[in-house]
Amino acid sequence: MSLIRLRNIARRYEMGGETVHALRDVSLDLERGEYVAIMGPSGSGKSTLMNVLGCLDTPSAGTYELNGTDVSEMDDNELADIRNREIGFVFQTFNLLPRSTALRNVELPLIYAGLPSHERHEIARESLSKVGLADRMTHRPNEMSGGQRQRVAVARALVNSPSIILADEPTGNLDSKTGAEILALFDALSRQGNTIIVVTHEEEVARHARRILRIRDGLIAADERTERATESAAV
Amino acid sequence: MNFRSELSESLSIAFDAIRANKLRSSLATLGIVIGVVTVTLMGTAITGLNNAFRSSISQLGTDVLYVQKFDWGPDRDWWRIRNRRDITLADARRAAREITLGRGVSIEANRTSTVSYRDKTARGVWTIGNTEESAVVRGLVVKEGRFFSAAEVDGARPVCVIGADVASRLFPYESPLTKMVRIEGQPFVVIGVIDKMGQFLFGNLDNQIIVPITKFISDLAWRPDVTITVKVGDERLLDDAAEQVRGVMRKIRRVPPGVEDDFGINRQQILLDTFNRIGGMIASAGLFITGLSLFVGGIGVMNIMYVSVVERTREIGIRKAIGARRRTIMVQFLFEAAGICLAGGVIALVVAFPLTLLIGRFLPATLGWQVASIALLVSIVTGLVAGFLPARRASLLNPVDALRAE
Numbered sequence: 001m002s003l004i005r006l007r008n009i010a011r012r013y014e015m016g017g018e019t020v021h022a023l024r025d026v027s028l029d030l031e032r033g034e035y036v037a038i039m040g041p042s043g044s045g046k047s048t049l050m051n052v053l054g055c056l057d058t059p060s061a062g063t064y065e066l067n068g069t070d071v072s073e074m075d076d077n078e079l080a081d082i083r084n085r086e087i088g089f090v091f092q093t094f095n096l097l098p099r100s101t102a103l104r105n106v107e108l109p110l111i112y113a114g115l116p117s118h119e120r121h122e123i124a125r126e127s128l129s130k131v132g133l134a135d136r137m138t139h140r141p142n143e144m145s146g147g148q149r150q151r152v153a154v155a156r157a158l159v160n161s162p163s164i165i166l167a168d169e170p171t172g173n174l175d176s177k178t179g180a181e182i183l184a185l186f187d188a189l190s191r192q193g194n195t196i197i198v199v200t201h202e203e204e205v206a207r208h209a210r211r212i213l214r215i216r217d218g219l220i221a222a223d224e225r226t227e228r229a230t231e232s233a234a235v
Numbered sequence: 236m237n238f239r240s241e242l243s244e245s246l247s248i249a250f251d252a253i254r255a256n257k258l259r260s261s262l263a264t265l266g267i268v269i270g271v272v273t274v275t276l277m278g279t280a281i282t283g284l285n286n287a288f289r290s291s292i293s294q295l296g297t298d299v300l301y302v303q304k305f306d307w308g309p310d311r312d313w314w315r316i317r318n319r320r321d322i323t324l325a326d327a328r329r330a331a332r333e334i335t336l337g338r339g340v341s342i343e344a345n346r347t348s349t350v351s352y353r354d355k356t357a358r359g360v361w362t363i364g365n366t367e368e369s370a371v372v373r374g375l376v377v378k379e380g381r382f383f384s385a386a387e388v389d390g391a392r393p394v395c396v397i398g399a400d401v402a403s404r405l406f407p408y409e410s411p412l413t414k415m416v417r418i419e420g421q422p423f424v425v426i427g428v429i430d431k432m433g434q435f436l437f438g439n440l441d442n443q444i445i446v447p448i449t450k451f452i453s454d455l456a457w458r459p460d461v462t463i464t465v466k467v468g469d470e471r472l473l474d475d476a477a478e479q480v481r482g483v484m485r486k487i488r489r490v491p492p493g494v495e496d497d498f499g500i501n502r503q504q505i506l507l508d509t510f511n512r513i514g515g516m517i518a519s520a521g522l523f524i525t526g527l528s529l530f531v532g533g534i535g536v537m538n539i540m541y542v543s544v545v546e547r548t549r550e551i552g553i554r555k556a557i558g559a560r561r562r563t564i565m566v567q568f569l570f571e572a573a574g575i576c577l578a579g580g581v582i583a584l585v586v587a588f589p590l591t592l593l594i595g596r597f598l599p600a601t602l603g604w605q606v607a608s609i610a611l612l613v614s615i616v617t618g619l620v621a622g623f624l625p626a627r628r629a630s631l632l633n634p635v636d637a638l639r640a641e
Binding site: 051054056057076077080081083084085089091095096097099100108109111112113114115116117156160 | 550
C-alpha cells in the first residue's frame, strides 16, 4: 500500500468573483522511503500541492489517503493531529519561534502530542544531536546562523518520527555552502529510510531526490526518475 | 493532547507574551487596575455602610417594640399617618400600666437643646424625657450616681442623668454629681452619669441628657409626641406582646372595631427590611456605575488582544502547522488575556488596600477577603470575556494564510 495516494485532486480558489484553478487533476502515489522533488515555476500550483500534501489545506475535489487514512474530508482539529503525527515541516524561512530556545522549538510538536516534560526533553535533545546541534540547545534563533536555524527546523520536523518530511524551498534563504550542508543532511535522512518531499525551483536541489515531479498549470507535467548524482558527496 | 501539559504550555506562552510586550501589557493592565480599584472601593464602602447600619440597628434590640404615632415601614400613606393624633403622656402612662407581657415599659420623648454649666455650654444635646423604667429598657449603665426614681418622675423633679460626652464637655475637671446645669435655661441637678455607649446611626448616644418625662413635658416641650418602648425580653414572644400592646392601645385611644390602628408598633426587623431594600438598590446602582470603568478596562484588553493576534499570526500558523488544535490556540490567548487582567486585579488590591484604610478614617470601610476574592474573580472573568473574541479569531485562522503572514 502506498504511503501517499492522491486521486483526481483539484483545488480551486474564489478570488474576486473569479475561480482560480490551482490544482486541476492530480493523481499520485508515493511509497515509504521515497525522496521526491516537486518542481515548477511560480503559479504552477506546486505550493498548493505541498499544502494539500502537508494537510494544511483540503482539496476541493478528489481523495487523499495518507498512511491508509482518508484525510480529504477531515476537519481542522483532526488535520492538526495528522500534521502532528505524520508530517514534519521544513520551511524556507525556518519558521522557528523567535523567543524560544532551540530545545523548546524542537519540543513543541511533542507538547502538542501530549508527552510529559521529561520524555520531551530527552527526545528533543536526541533529535538536535542528530542534526549536529548538541551544543546549541539553549540558543535562541537570533543567536544562530541561518544553517543552524534550518537544522533546528529539521530537528523539529524529525522529533515526532513523522511519516513524511515536507520541505518547502529548504535552501532558499541559505548561501550555497550551508545549503549544501542541509541537502547533505536530507540525503543522510533519506538513507536512514525517511520519506522526504522537497518543493523547489532549483535543479541542483531537485537532483538530490530520486524522483522529480514537474508541475505546470495545476497538472503533473512530468514524473522522472533521477540518478543520484551526489550520492558520493553525502555526509 | 493532554490537558495538563496544554495548560502549562499555554501559561508559559502567555507569560512570555506579556513579558515581551511590557509597555503594552502594562497599559492594558492599568485600565483593569482602575476598574477593579473603583469597583473594590465601592464594594468596600457598601459593606462598610452595611455593617455600620446593622450594628447601629442592633442597638435597638431584637426584642423591643416601639409604639409610636409613625410606622417605620416605607409603604404607608404619609398624609394619613401625619394626621394621626399624637400619643400623649397620659396615653403612654395608661399603656405602661396595662401592658403585662414583657420586662419593662419605657416612655420617651425627645428634642435637642442647649445645656450649660457656669461658663461652659453644649449645644445640640439630645435631650430625652424618660421614666424610671427607662434605664432597664434602654440598657443604660449608670457609671456614677444613680438613675431617677419613680417618686422623682411622679413629682416632676428637676433632676437629670447625663451622657459621657456631655459630662466630659461640661465637667472636665470635677465630678458632675449634685451640680446644677441649665437645660434651655431651666435648672436641673445632675444625679447620674451614663457609661460610654458609642454611635447610633448618625447620632452620638453619649451626647444625651435624660430628665423625668413629667418635667420634660412641663418645662421643655409642650404636648410632645411620645414613644412607648416595650422590652419584651424574648424574641419569640414578640408577636404575642405586639398583639397585647395593640389591644391596649386601641382601647386607650378608643379606636372603633374595623378601623385601622392610629399608631404604629415598630420593631428592628422593619428597619432592617427597609434598609435591605434601599441598600440593595444603592449598592447595585453604585456597582453598576463603577462596573462601567471595569468594562472600559476590559475593552482595552480586548483591543490589545486583537493586536496581539494580528502580530502573532505567523506564530499561530507555525503552531498550527506542527499540530496545535483550535482549542490549544484559544486557551493560549485566553490565558494571556486572563493573565493581564489577573495581574491588574492583584495590583488593584494592593492599591485599594491603603485607600480603604484612608477612607476608613471618615467612613466605616473594610476590605474583607470576600471583596478581595470577588475582585480577583471578576478580573479573571473580565479577561476571559475580553479575550474570547480575539482568541476565537486566532483559533480559526487558516494555517496556510497564517504562515504566509509577515
